[in-house]
């Protein structure tokens with residue numbers, strides 16, 4: 001019998017119950033006991049959904065209150081002393097590492113959080129000390145949750161992040177120089193202990209995630225697989241059988257590692273992204289090894305094409321036999337929304353094309369049944385699936401000849417600004433008249449509950465558009481006034497009208513549909529509702545001009561227009577899977593180009609086009625695919641911004657600090673000013689701007705915005721001082737790491753006040 005399997009289920013719950021519980025706990029409105037209870041309730045509910053759908057292999061330990069890597073950090077006691085020394089309750093210590101802690105005399109910032117591979121999910125980066133030791137927690141979460149499920153009558157397959165990935169995805173703590181992978185020998189005994197404890201609790205198999213296998217690996221990381229898995233498979237009867245899981249890429253380039261993995265029970269590969277690896281992976285399997293075939297997309301919301309998926313699984317079965325194949329999701333479903341059943345407002349036509357996590361649970365079981373008992377056993381499901389596929393392929397919604405016509409007329413000249421930077425800058429300087437070390441923010445100001453409540457009322461029809469607009473104007477007035485008081489130099493309107501920087505644009509563009517409940521976790525308790533691209537994209541009317549124009553009209557300093565760039569719109573939406581992403585990006589770029597030009601015509605002469613997702617879209621491995629991506633991604637940014645006069649200043653923003661291997665792409669955007677996340681990284685990273693003689697202007701973030709913690713003026717001065725070792729005074733802008741929408745006003749004003757004072761200090765010193 002071919003088994004069906006899921007690699008991980010979304011944690012938030014149908015109505016973002018986990019978000020609400022965590023935020024209530026942080027706000028002192030929910031007890032610790034009730035928080036833990038809510039976690040338990042959600043785990044049970046999610047196991048049950050999968051069980052009821054008929055899934056054979058259901059994961060546990062995929063749940064996390066904040067992040068699963070953070071769970072692992074705590075489970076293996078990789079807790080830096082600056083957290084452990086406060087002897088907080090375990091759950092508070094956990095949240096302190098995830099989001100910082102500034103309470104009762106404790107003041108500690110969060111661990112660094114970074115993108116999980118090429119997704120919009122963020123994980124907490126393990127930080128290792130030179131003298132790092134590892135110790136299994138007394139009641140390890142993976143064991144506790146396995147037992148919890150078992151008590152509820154569900155035997156699960158625990159998910160554990162593997163040793164090589166755990167180390168390789170981490171870094172040395174600030175001021176430390178340890179190479180994480182060199183800690184392998186020290187960490188393996190703890191893995192052995194954990195696996196034995198799982199086995200003792202009754203776990204027959206364990207999913208051990210080693211997603212780093214899809215990367216180009218440094219030799220020393222690659223070499224770690226052999227000793228690691230020799231050791232872990234030597235547990236024999238004392239340990240569970242291991243299913244080594246990889247996802248988001250192929251593993252062909254790391255085949256020299258596979259012999260070291262052949263003795264493991266099973267190997268999972270992503271056959272949605274890389275179906276072509278199937279043949280060669282099969283050849284590499286050990287004589288009894290099982291293939292877990294990831295054929296149901298864990299990263300998108302399109303219904304699985306059963307016919308195609310069954311073909312893939314059948315071709316594996318032909319070579320391996322039914323007992324050596326598992327039908328699985330390509331990755332964890334944490335990247336997909338909870339259930340399509342909550343969507344009451346989607347047009348029926350398109351709803352029929354989608355499948356969210358709960359529906360995908362059904363899909364793996366149908367495919368497994370089809371190949372086990374033959375297609376006749378699931379005839380009805382196969383027929384209705386074929387109908388959906390057919391309906392989508394022939395739908396009028398997907399195709400807009402006018403959009404295609406415009407794309408055919410795009411020229412290469414449309415991608416370039418009129419003059420090179422020095423000429424542009426001369427004109428901008430005159431027009432904007434900014435001081436040295438100009439201060440600005442990244443766009444959003446706190447999205448207060450008042451704002452959300454008003455928007456919610458408007459969405460539900462409880463207040464009129466006019467009332468809502470008046471409310472937004474009032475918000476803009478307040479934000480402008482606060483910026484006056486803070487004495488910032490380039491203002492923003494604060495984005496109060498936006499639910500999200502991508503969803504907002506999706507809702508204003510043709511070719512998109514959007515949902516009411518399709519939330520996906522981005523980090524911690526924060527979720528996004530990615531709009532869905534179903535057809536060719538165009539802009540029926542200006543999207544942001546009214547608010548920006550109003551904001552400019554009431555402010556005495558330059559007002560920055562604020563747009564989300566084409567790549568970020570694409571990446572943080574659920575993209576179509578029926579046309580190449582470069583085509584979707586160009587359609588978005590043309591729509592945004594019109595918006596940029598309209599903003600300029602409305603008197604907005606600083607325009608920021610955010611591209612925080614540019615880096616995450618980078619194919620995970622170096623090579624032709626990556627170069628290709630960079631070429632169309634950079635082109636789409638340039639196409640969206642190059643329509644303006646030289647005197648209009650184009651900004652762009654990136655909230656990630658890993659720009660070393662990516663520098664040439666950032667430089668190629670030709671943006672006049674870049675703001676980048678930097679506060680939690682070593683300022684040394686800025687050296688690349690010097691080495692490459694980067695000529696334009698840069699604002700490396702001077703403080704972390706993910707945490708409510710207020711940085712002191714001294715701390716910010718220290719940061720600026722470090723930056724000045726690498727960047728020229730007249731090149732440097734002063735700004736936070738990213739937008740402030742997740743913050744409260746109190747800490748925002750305090751932090752920005754300190755930031756402006758720090759900037760003024762250096763201004764005084766340098767003029």
Ligand SMILES: Nc1nc2c(c(=O)[nH]1)N[C@@H](CNc1ccc(C(=O)N[C@@H](CCC(=O)N[C@@H](CCC(=O)N[C@@H](CCC(=O)O)C(=O)O)C(=O)O)C(=O)O)cc1)CN2
Pocket residue numbers: 120447449452453455456498499500501502503522523525526527528529572612741742
């Ligand atoms: N798409 C996207 N990806 C991103 C980012 C981003 O800004 N957008 N930023 C980076 C970090 N990731 C982030 C992801 C989400 C949030 C965030 O703030 N999310 C909000 C939701 C934002 C939103 O869509 N808000 C809507 C809906 C708000 C809401 O919850 N409404 C209630 C009702 C109103 C109420 O009483 O609160 C409901 O629907 O139940 C709105 O403002 O209109 C949250 O989780 O709290 C921040 C950063 C990377 N990736």
Ligand code: MET
Pocket residue numbers: 442443444501562610612653655738739740741
């Ligand atoms: C994730 S990047 C966010 C940029 C956006 N302009 C903001 O300030 O929220």
Ligand SMILES: [Zn+2]
Pocket residue numbers: 442612653654655737738739
């Ligand atoms: Zn950002």
